[in-house]
Amino acid sequence: MNARQPAGSGLAPAQDAPASPSPFPDLSAISAYAAHPLAQAAWEYGVDAWQRSILFLDILRRRGNETAEHERGGMPPVLVFEHEVLMDGRDMPKPVNYALLRIVPPDANPTDPDKRPFVVMDPRAGHGPGIGGFKEDSEIGNAIRGGHPCYFITFFRDPCPGQTIEDVARLEASFLSAVAERHPNAPGKPFVVGNCQAGWALLILAAAAPDVTGPILLAGAPVAYWSGVRGKNPMRYSGGLLGGSWLSSLAADMGNGRFDGAWLVQNFEKLNPANALWEKLYNVYAKADTEGPRFLEFERWWGGHFLMNREEIDWIVQNLFVGNHLTAGEIHSTDGQTLIDLRNVRSPVIVFASWGDNITPPQQALNWIPDLYANVDEIVANQQTIVYCLHPSIGHLGIFVSASVANREHTELFCALDLIDVLPPGLYEAKIEDVAPGTSHRDLIEGRYLVRFERRTIDDILALDDGREDERPFEVVRRVAEINQHLYDTYASPFVRAAATEVTAEAIRETHPARMERKLASDTNPLMAWVGALAPMVREHRQPVSADNPFLAMQTAMSDQIVSMLNQYRDVRDAWQEQWFESLYATPWLPAMLGMETTVRRAESPAILALRAEVAELRKREALAHMGDGTSLDAFTRILAYVTQGKSAIEERPFNLLRKLAREHPPEKRVTLAQFKDAVWRQNYVVSLDADAALQALPALVPDMKERRRVMVLAHRVLTVGGPLDDDWLARYRQVAAVLGADHSSPATRDAEAGAAADSAT
Incomplete structure (x- = not known):
């Protein structure tokens, strides 16, 4: 601070400061009045805080205006990519408010129609569509950069009268069939991404119509709805504490037969009150100069609330959230002809979950696997x-919107898609790691990271949970929910529906807090007019506070304290909810009162179990009977399966080498991805049944000695991409060479022994 003493009376500085066109006081002139550095810091912070307040209010005003504009425009998907409508479900014989879009690739990233098409499905869970492609670094962006034709399944704000979840699934199946027809030369069926709630819808679709999808990716998708960890996942208790599904039915009845998605969004926000009530807006206030564009971009999607028919929300809550019928195979089509059995899914299933996700924790994303299968066999x-x-x-939203996730997990999984498609049946965990210095054959690594797939067991999935005994009380919740739903439907619903009109329903929707906070801050509120007029002047004459200002530090400390208090409230609330839930549903008196003999999940029909066992035995006998039948491709894949039997990981470099070698052959002699996949699956199964018999049958597959040597050399080349063979693999490789009649001096065997020697030397 300038230490000059003011001249004359102590009320004026010695020299008049030059006139400033700014409507705000000049800090250099005011500083002459100050008698202490703290006073200057206070003034500096006060001017900055006041200016930030104006900028903050202006950002909220713009958010309200953009929301209103978005609603007037029909609430289109918030995609940043140009797109065109290919099929509109509202024009179908059975109208459904869904449509199929083709993403028009930018000139800088043309797509190849002969590559596998990608289809992205966004969740219809309160918000509108577009989160899978509302920025360049996204699922859609990565697909386009990879040269894949990309499509997007969108939906509109208002559901068609009478549409059901089954109608939606049937229409989506026709969309995927249309996409496949547009790309007849693609190496496989469309790769489909289901985000959040679209994940369970995609899984149901793949089980009901297994021929229409290629590999499917379930991103943050809940499937095992009762699962979670005690003390960490309180959202699963909501259904029991609210008495089941009747409240969603009530909300839909009050909405004149349509459920407002804003209620779902509000439930999500309640999970983290610190973020909803403070952090999100404070972050905008604290960074008012730079945070506006990012905030407005996200809020355009977050503030778009869509509707469902009562039939749809009832089906979702009763069959999934509360009932958890999906993994139990208890969901049928309306006509009773189709049973949704997730074992019918024929496509590879990729599950992407996060430990930071408090909406769909890993247990809810993965526990459907042990629900369906007792073991990997x-x-x-x-x-x-x-x-x-x-x-x-x-976090949950970061799975879809984080650029870092899009550029790492999504990109690498997309690059390894063909490898995933040909992986032998089983359970794998994908590991994505930085490429280590000195890694061999880096040219065979497609992305920025090395991807490998480690074999896992059902026990590995169960180890992610803290046990499943805490799911038993949810059986009681389901029964209570059924009773309450029946009581509501019988005695209350008729009166609520009779009283509801579209006028009252729209009034309820318009006064929802999530919509009111945006409207009150928009230009429709005359009290906000001064903000819009003053904000440009503030930006022009901005006087930001210095980073070391003590009052700015106090502001940050106060914010941290508020966040800590709200987090403490959340923890106490969640603990109380868990205790209250267990005191109701985990005690023996309530099941006894309801006439429930046990809380153990109902076992499957003995007839279904016997049928599955018979099918498995028939397939086993057929595979053993044809063990000596096949081609050189079968021999090659059997050798790989035999040598690597029991290996824990499969990585991308060997597969990419095979693709590179395949491209060197004339098109008419190339092995297609489908042919290679069939051979890999068939031969891995044969080896798993009887490895010794499969080994002894190899000569029948390749009678010609010259062809045998060629197959052995190719196998050795692929097996050593990641480094020389270890002792176990080398011994197995020599067994193969002996069975095929390749002597110890064959090129393949010499190469293998040399590799092993080099490995031992290092």
């Missing part, structure tokens, strides 16, 4: 491939 027998990838910390 059952997964293999059912010819199912399941891959899961766990992020250590990202």
